[in-house]
Amino acid sequence: MTESTATPGRPVGALVNGPAPLLVDAVVRAAREAHEAPDVVDAALSLARRLGAELPLPAMGQTWKLWSSLASLATVDLTVARVVEPHLDALAILHQAAADGHHPAPPGPTETWGVFAAEGPGTRLSAEQVADGWLLNGVKPWCSLPGRLDRALITAWVDDRQRGLFSIDLHDQGVRVDRTSQWVAHGLPDVTSVGIRLDRVSATPVGPPGWYLEREGFAWGGIGVGSIWFGGALGLAERVRAIRRTPDQIAELHIGQLDVSLWACEQSLRAAADQVDSDRAPSPAVLANRARSVCANTAEDVLRVADHALGPAPLTTEVDYVQRVSDLRLYVRQHHAERDLAALGRLLIAEDQQ
Template identity: 45%
Template sequence: MPDDTRDERRSLIAPELPREGWSAAPLTEAARIPDFGRDLPATIDWCVRTGAGAPPLGGGRTGEVWDLLAATALQDVAAARMLEPHLDALGILRQADARVGAGDGPVGVSDIGADASSSWGVFAAEGAGMRLDAAETASGWTLTGTKPWCSLAAELSHALVTAFVGEERRLFAVALRTPEVRPHDGPWVARGLPGIVSAPVDFDGARAVPVGPAGWYLTRPGFAWGGMSVAACWWGAAVGLVAGLRAAAASERADQVALVHLGRADAVLWAARATLREAADLIDTRPGGDSRLLAERVRAAVATAAAVVLAEADTALGPGPLVTDDAHARRAADLHLYLRQHHGLRDAARLGRLRLEGERG
């Protein structure tokens, strides 16, 4: 990583992190992994080790978790894209009292071979023409059908997957490395996050374990928290683009316009950072509250900030770093695709609806 990027991490993120303990040690380890974020097996193994001691969201250390996600995205966006769903899955399992390896849930995810070494994804998207159904048989639950947008399904050992029981969605844990589970290898022509293949997966009577009752996944207290964890990754990825803006503004050839670009980026990132900080405090002080409105506000604020930074970097720096600087070009492309998890006007409309519902309530 270039020196200026390391400086950016120290000035904006590292002072907020403990000098020792869970949230600092993983970054030190990550720096020692060659091709961190691009070496998928090594990075996934790092995610598993990192998750082993992860504190739960809503447990008083939410800001610490988001600091690590942001710092990971600053180091490599793809690595954060791997870590976030793994931590989300562990949090969901914890909430469902189906702790990995303990077998103390209603059935126990150890029944599908999951243990502390498992790597997890969360596959909850739906797509036109695709449907995954769950059926209870004499020997347990099975999944049949196709699930879209399953990130890294060919690389992970397990996943939490939503499936239909009749017309109601329910969450299930499933092992991915079985003959009954067949991940597609595409289509995936993405220029951003090229290694994070998010393609359909076919299930043919795959054994599954229910995680929580029907409808629980969407109504559980922490459902909205995962969306804000993604926003923390967006923020860290956007911070990584500031190094180029700062270098341009500090150049002997710089004019006031270069300072404008840097100032605009700094302002929106600072506001987004404050938003994440307040949200973390609210989650920790009111973990049982309805966080849907909070999550929509946080995601909108951070997505807007990240988009502004992308635009400022493109305008200020021109095509040069996009065609000659591998780290910058990769970061910009990765962030651009990652931000598509925010659905623009549709998410803004949902925010507006939640605001009105809150006022009426």
């Protein structure tokens, strides 16, 4: 997959002047094809398999290409990006596990993967070691598209204190998708997240207990999600730039606000990618929290400015625009807002006390 200096859409002019193009043309074209397909999720899963074989892994020297590709998907369709990202993350996790000497089974070229690591009140997934391996029992909440994926990396409690990461076959007869779960979201309506119940499902450990959360790649995957929020914001900014009336001073103000916010976010992501690739990053958790928070703040800024710039008309008459707004509002809530900033503050204070 090649990059070119021709950036389709050009949401904000200053963003195309960096040392490498922000948007990856081939990825944009592929995302548009998926967006226009009769079944966008099926098309996005096919694209995920393709990109998994083409895009670089994080921290391997081309992290900016990976993150700018994720942003490129999101400028077109956040559903496509939301489907593709977990598959790429799973491939990166499996690669990291192999590099750390844990020897997971390599993913098959026709498989699509998810990563199910959320926890929820009143639910618990337990891992039990038996004579010939591991079995998982219990309920895992917030699993995206479990009925449409082939395999998943899933966290489960190995004792009262530790969680391990396991690989499972989602076609196993012991995996049951909760068909009664209500997914009423206006945002990302096709990427349903539901609970799954596992009954003695055979599982393969991926790393020792705690490895999934402790590895540096956990932080890099989190920034990848932030780059998608950034891409979603770019898509909204493009709509503001396409305003049909002759710009007055207020419209010029809005465009300036968008440019400053998006430019700062892009520079933060570029700097983070450079630090990851050159192994000059501060604490991975600190870097990830900073970069994700910048991306989340940018997405929220762009949502606000777009509301002010465009008024109610596109929110009532433009289906694609309404979907973009709803998708981004929901997706960015994966950021924990003030709680994540408080966590960053704790990390910084702890570093000062060392």
